[in-house]
Amino acid sequence: MQQFTFTITDPQGIHARPAGLLVKEASQFESDISLQCNGKSGDAKRIFSVMGLSVLSGATVTVTAEGKDEDAAIHTLELFFKENF
Amino acid sequence: MITIQGQGVCGGVAFGKLLHLKKAGSKIPRTYIQDTQKEWKRFEEARKSAEQQLDDLYQKAIGEVGEENAMIFEIHRMMLEDPDYLDSVKTIIQEQRLNAESAVSITADTFSEMFASMDNSYMQARGADVKDISQRILSILTDEGRLRLSSHAPVIIGAEDLAPSETVEMDKSGILAFVTEKGSSSSHTAILARTMNSPAVIGAVGIMESTYDGADIIVDGFSGKIYVDPDMQTVLTMQKKKEQTDRQTELLSKLKGVKPITKDGQSVLLYANIGSLSDMALVYANDGMGVGLFRSEFLYLGRKTYPSEEEQFSIYKSVLQKAMGKRVVIRTLDIGADKQADYFAMPQEDNPAMGVRAVRLCLTRPAVFKTQLRALYRASMFGKLAIMVPMITSLDEVLQVKDLMKEVREELRQEHLTFREDCEFGIMIETPAAAIICDKLAPEVDFFSIGTNDLTQYTLAVDRQNPDATAFLNPHHTAILRLIDTVIKAAHQAGIWAGICGELAGDLELTELFLAMEVDELSVSPNQILPLKQKILSCNISQIRETALNLLK
Numbered sequence: 086m087q088q089f090t091f092t093i094t095d096p097q098g099i100h101a102r103p104a105g106l107l108v109k110e111a112s113q114f115e116s117d118i119s120l121q122c123n124g125k126s127g128d129a130k131r132i133f134s135v136m137g138l139s140v141l142s143g144a145t146v147t148v149t150a151e152g153k154d155e156d157a158a159i160h161t162l163e164l165f166f167k168e169n170f
Numbered sequence: 171m172i173t174i175q176g177q178g179v180c181g182g183v184a185f186g187k188l189l190h191l192k193k194a195g196s197k198i199p200r201t202y203i204q205d206t207q208k209e210w211k212r213f214e215e216a217r218k219s220a221e222q223q224l225d226d227l228y229q230k231a232i233g234e235v236g237e238e239n240a241m242i243f244e245i246h247r248m249m250l251e252d253p254d255y256l257d258s259v260k261t262i263i264q265e266q267r268l269n270a271e272s273a274v275s276i277t278a279d280t281f282s283e284m285f286a287s288m289d290n291s292y293m294q295a296r297g298a299d300v301k302d303i304s305q306r307i308l309s310i311l312t313d314e315g316r317l318r319l320s321s322h323a324p325v326i327i328g329a330e331d332l333a334p335s336e337t338v339e340m341d342k343s344g345i346l347a348f349v350t351e352k353g354s355s356s357s358h359t360a361i362l363a364r365t366m367n368s369p370a371v372i373g374a375v376g377i378m379e380s381t382y383d384g385a386d387i388i389v390d391g392f393s394g395k396i397y398v399d400p401d402m403q404t405v406l407t408m409q410k411k412k413e414q415t416d417r418q419t420e421l422l423s424k425l426k427g428v429k430p431i432t433k434d435g436q437s438v439l440l441y442a443n444i445g446s447l448s449d450m451a452l453v454y455a456n457d458g459m460g461v462g463l464f465r466s467e468f469l470y471l472g473r474k475t476y477p478s479e480e481e482q483f484s485i486y487k488s489v490l491q492k493a494m495g496k497r498v499v500i501r502t503l504d505i506g507a508d509k510q511a512d513y514f515a516m517p518q519e520d521n522p523a524m525g526v527r528a529v530r531l532c533l534t535r536p537a538v539f540k541t542q543l544r545a546l547y548r549a550s551m552f553g554k555l556a557i558m559v560p561m562i563t564s565l566d567e568v569l570q571v572k573d574l575m576k577e578v579r580e581e582l583r584q585e586h587l588t589f590r591e592d593c594e595f596g597i598m599i600e601t602p603a604a605a606i607i608c609d610k611l612a613p614e615v616d617f618f619s620i621g622t623n624d625l626t627q628y629t630l631a632v633d634r635q636n637p638d639a640t641a642f643l644n645p646h647h648t649a650i651l652r653l654i655d656t657v658i659k660a661a662h663q664a665g666i667w668a669g670i671c672g673e674l675a676g677d678l679e680l681t682e683l684f685l686a687m688e689v690d691e692l693s694v695s696p697n698q699i700l701p702l703k704q705k706i707l708s709c710n711i712s713q714i715r716e717t718a719l720n721l722l723k
Contacts, residue, residue: 101296105245132248133255133281136296139288 087159088149091166099140103169108132110165116152118162129162171401176349176374177640178394179360183412184347184369185405188398189325190383191332198308200272206264213259213270216310221247223306246303255281271311278304286474297474326389328377347389349374349396352637363391367697371396373637422700426457430703433710436685440703441499441693443671447485450492452696457703460497462619462693463558463671464489466542467504470511476538482545490553499556499619499671499693501598502542504528508635523633528561533570543578547589556594558619563603568614598671600624605653612664619693620657622672626650645674651683652722658687669693681705686718 093099099107111118111129118129122144127134129148140146148166150158203209228243249255255277262273282297324344331352348363353372363370369391377396388397388408397404431437441462442453453461469477469485490498505511506527519525532539546557559571575595582589599605600621608618622645627634629650632643654670661668669691674680676694681702684692694702711718 100293101245101299102241105241105248108248109244131252131254132245133252133284136293137284139293 086149086151087155088147089159089163089166090145090147091163091170092145093140093142093170095170096142098142098144099135099138099146099170101136104132104135106169107162107165108135110162111158114150114152114154114158114161116150116155116158118148118150118158121147121149171404172398174374174376174396174398176371176377176394176396178369178371178391179353180348180363180368180370180391182347182367182369182391182415183408184326184389184391185408185412186324186326186346186387188328188349188377188382188385188387190378190380191327191329198271198275199269199312201269202267203263203269204267206267209263209270210260212311213263213273213307216270216307217250219310220303220306221250224250242299246299246306249299249303250307271308274304274307274311326387328382330378347371347391349377349387349389351375351378373640422704425700425703425707428703428707430459430706432685432706433708434712436688436709436711438685438689438706439669439691440699440706441497441669441671441691442696442699443693444696447488447492449696450489453493456696456699458496458696458699460499460554461489461493462499462669462691464498464500465504466500466502467509470503470505470514471509473511473513475513476541479541479545479548482542483548486546486549486555487552490549490555493553495554497554497556497594499558499596500546501558501560502529502546503532503539504560506531523627523635529559529567529571530561532559533567536574540574540578543575544582547578547582547593548587550590550593551588555590556596556617558596558598558617560598560621561600561624562597562611563601565607565610565614568597568611572614599657600628600672602629602653605657608657608660609663612660612666615666617666618657618661618668619691620654620668620670620672622650622654622670622674625653625672626674629653645677646680646721648722650674651680654684655687655722658689661690662688667691676702678702678705680721682709682711682714682718683721685709685711686715 095103108130120127120129120135120138120140122138122140125138127138129135146166148159148162150162152158224243224247228240228247232240258277258280259270259273262268262276263270268276278300281300285293285297285300324346326347326349327345328349329351331350332348345368347368348370350372351374353360360370360372369389371389371391371394374396382398385398386400388400388404390396390408390411392411397408400408429437430440439459439462441460442449442456442458443463443465444450444453444461445465445468469482486500489500504527505514506516506525507523510516510522514531516526526534543557546555549555557575562568572595579589594616596615596617596619597604597611598621599608599618601624604611605625612618623634626632626643626645626647630643630647632639634643658668667690669675670684670689671693675684675692676698678701685706692702
């Protein structure tokens, strides 16, 4: 299991467009990828699940990957978060 | 050939296929099914077609609006592939044995409620996306008109009536003309058609006959006639008429850039009435000198929650930026009467036209009003903004509004947010009360704008939404014309400007009279600007002043 924690600085939080991009990124990997925020957990490969977390600006998100390609997944997603949120 | 006689509300001739627009949600068939596997397959096939449509839309949108904006169609596609969404549909089909249509509609409600319950307005708005994708599948399942609209060749829209929120949602590029069974000449169908410059006929009883869906028809917006399956003779006659109209349009385009000044040198400001940001393009296309009425209620309609200050600010800012220094009169919230939004949770009113609407709603819900005022003032930095408040009936209301405005400016100052101190404040004169005491109101404001639609309805005591009463709705009534004259005189006495922004402003039969009254501004639908300019250019007011003013006697 691999994970990282990130604080969202984008004023709109994880809104629709980047949520869609995130799902796209996460779906490339075989590993199970989840997001934890405000005591809730969501599946990073499911758009409704990601949007359902309603991650606002300033929130802290923990991204966890578990599976064969977990290292690559976490590496890619960490870069993705830095660029987009 | 069948001829249907209605009332033409926007001139022009259109040839095309009739597409019946049925009310969404009104006819989702709820049935119990035996073969759940077959039903799931039906859903899956509909979903595949929906995905195909979204792919096409995405590709098309990339070319038109760029990849960033096109992304929404990708997200819609992802939503259609979301396992949670699919599980919900599947469970309902398998366990409740309901048909695919019901399963989709129940799932749409569940998911959009999830978004609606979030405390972030951006996410709340995503509920509309869920509804949208579900509607897309439902349209395929029920073969409903709404969707065929976006994926087929241009059509003529037929409907019972059109609600303001429906007109907002509509993709207007594929629409040749409108025909409705109900409505009156100042209803939303008529206003929308005029804005888009499409032929429109209302009160066309019989047009929703189911066998006419998909039929070839001709709409004559001048005579109000609709020809279903026209014969050769009619086609030829109407083609000739269409050519003539097109020539007229061509001629008018030559008037672009010419200032609206009468032969004897009297000038008038020619502004446009618009209802959305995208209409700004029409203002330029038709040579508008500014915006005389921006209907802000379109921000409040067709959604689930109040628009936030930021949301409003960014739209007002864009409008002002697009206007490039031209005056933009934004009318504050005019919800109530025929324009309703559920989340306002308005108590049922027996007579909403005389109920708690417009400024009355603003004064009873100052928080909602102040949010809008804050957004407006903040946006004032980006252009020449004028704030206009509708439905005034008393001096006290004007003073209350001014107090709230003062409060808002004070708050902004304390927060170190900038706004323009010289931002104009005006009121609509659209009640007989306001017109009668306008001399008392004038010293308190920077301008008057006469809203003739409501002024007519309230003065003549005729409900403008009631098609049967239209015969009694005479906007040329001497009472109306005298009130307009009173208002313009009082404005000039107080040294402020006065305009007309109702339907009457574009009535070419009255242009000479209005000019004789020395009206300062006329604001009309964008497509009425050029015909009105042509009329103004042909007038010689000093010669006809007395004759024109005879209409007041």
